Amino acid sequence: MINHRGPEFQDLVNNITQGLKQVYRTKNDVLTLTGSGTGSMEAAIVNTLSPGDTVLSVSIGVFGDRFAQIAEAYGARVEKLTFPWGTAIDPNVLKETLDKMPNVKAVLVTHNETSTGVTNDLESVGKVIKDADKLLIVDAISSLSSLPFYTDDWGCDVVAAGSQKGWMVAPGLSFLSMSERAWSAFKESRMPKFYWDVGKAKSYLDRGQTPWTPAIAIMYGLEVSLKMLIDEGLDNVYDRHKAMGDKVREGVNNIGLELFAAESCASNTVTSVHIPDGIEAKELLGSLRTDYDVVIAGGQGSLDGKIMRIGHMGYVPDKDLTEALGSLKSGLDKAGFQPKYSGARG
Template sequence: MAGRNHLFVPGPTNTPHEILSAMHVPMEDHRSPIFPKLLSPILEDLKKVFRTEAGQCFVFPATGTAGWEVAMTNCLNQGDKVLIYRFGQFGHLWAEASRKLGFDVEIHQVEWGKGMPLDHLEARLKEDKNHEIKAILATHNETSTGVTSDIPGVRKALDAASHPALLFVDGVSSIGSIDFRQDEWGVDASIAGSQKGFMLPAGLAILGFSQKALAAIDNSNFPRSFFSLKDMAASNKDGYTPYTPSTPMLYGLRKALELLLEEGMENVYARHHRLGEGVRRAVAAWGLQTCAQAGWDSDTVTAIVVPADKDARHVISTAYSKYNISLGAGLSEVAGKVFRIGHVGDMNDVSLLGAIAGVEMAMLDNGFDIKPGSGVAAAIEYYRSTAK
């Protein structure tokens, strides 16, 4: 098929040419005297993206899933109680990972399409008089349903209950794309991945830790080696890593940070909101609903619910085979019920208009009762009226 595949999944995201070019480097000695000139500025600039001055950032040659394990095994002990709300596939997977690691996982089920229930959380924390709950595991942006939770509200619930639990946040599909403020929100461990807002291939777990979380390491007896924060911090202090890093990925991260900081994080957040709103207006013009209920909309991915007599997998298959567009599939409980349009990373108005047009064609081919061009027209009017 002529032309390229158009990637509109919520991760991995499109990698800009500038980043691909930056990664195209010969191998080099990661123990050389000049290597700290690459790594040390990266760790400092990451703090600007995580919005932390008091905290410390780390990069592991791994994935966001591994980032969960880094946070938990360094700051907690096996058998510790952790609290998590399950309102999507990735919250579910985090809970399962916690169980496998030997934690006492307290799960509360939430209707998929909503996020963290703050009143329930505050009440549960106030019940925990003996402070048995050692950490809250909060999914900031649940990509399976297109839901963004209120992390500042989670911190307020902790403070209202005067509860000392650590706050761990999965920001894999939010950090670098959606407003995130580690210090201001009192987040103790923030977890990101390279393949979302950082616009890189998968392969890096990028984390931010508060001083409270770093201090908790001294009280943890959890077995760890590759994921040891103490080892990583000791090497990072001098600009090195405790084992062989992926130098091409670090060069790519260096360029990604330059692109994000040149645009300005507030502008990055505003761009993602605007792109997401255009997609949401297209969905409304089609007469369809998003999986996210009112007030929970994500600015990095929109999950679109298909009519009961349709299968979202057919839309995804048609879009790929006939129009060379990759869309996100519905996962677990929403498999076949939703398809997802990712609008994260290296995207602009025209990118999203292409996605909306391709989705319209695929839906029409599958017998959806929509007016051709309706979603495209709604998005065009919004993007035109808000363009600067």
């Protein structure tokens, strides 16, 4: 382990920061913090808002709701715009809502909602928010490094992410990009902050350090994964994830299962699938883990027991997907599943 106040760590921080900016596709500041993805969401809120500020939370699932809960916990006045789980944000409805809420300061958006397997059209959503002259705060934890993402072109003011998804690194690091507009909001922000204070983080970043003891070992892993992503080429990374998403969705349809997310907005990092009638979710997923060494996640919140979620982000060999789909079919056959139809709703 190296000294986090020494020159070796300074080189590590500088390398990581330059790599992150490439993946974020931004000229804005990108800060590396030690904490989970939820920590980056909290940092995004407390560094740009004040108690009493009106915030519009646009939610399509569990993690969109979490964004709103964090803002409420710090005293923001949260207005909620929700869309049916399994569908994406409708930019036209968002525009109509913002037109009626001139006092909204910021809009909270989840780019890729893993609880439902849906990806929002952030480019269109961002244009609506930019035209309304509102601060755009984005949770990109499960999309950045896997799905097309253009921080600057899409007008994203704050983008929160974490190391444990498509970055292919262990949990423990949070990333936060800050636009000039976000820094202006930071100067006015009165929400309490200490550990997550991005002003402190920026002052230390300028000299190749972090304000607090960082997760050095994970940062070394991140340096390697960033090189892998950049060497592969980001467009190739996006294409690879699309191919994985297409393969899993086709495989699920061929088994005779029904996809949960609308086909038009289905995520390329996680596929959500209805649990068939007559099949007990916990028993099926438990059997897959025990009998086939295949781990598939269940539903969250109101979707607990109703859907399963197949992850395919980061480095996932094609043969792993083939084996997982084959095991899923075998597990369903063992459970007595009789397919009645195939195909997703669009």
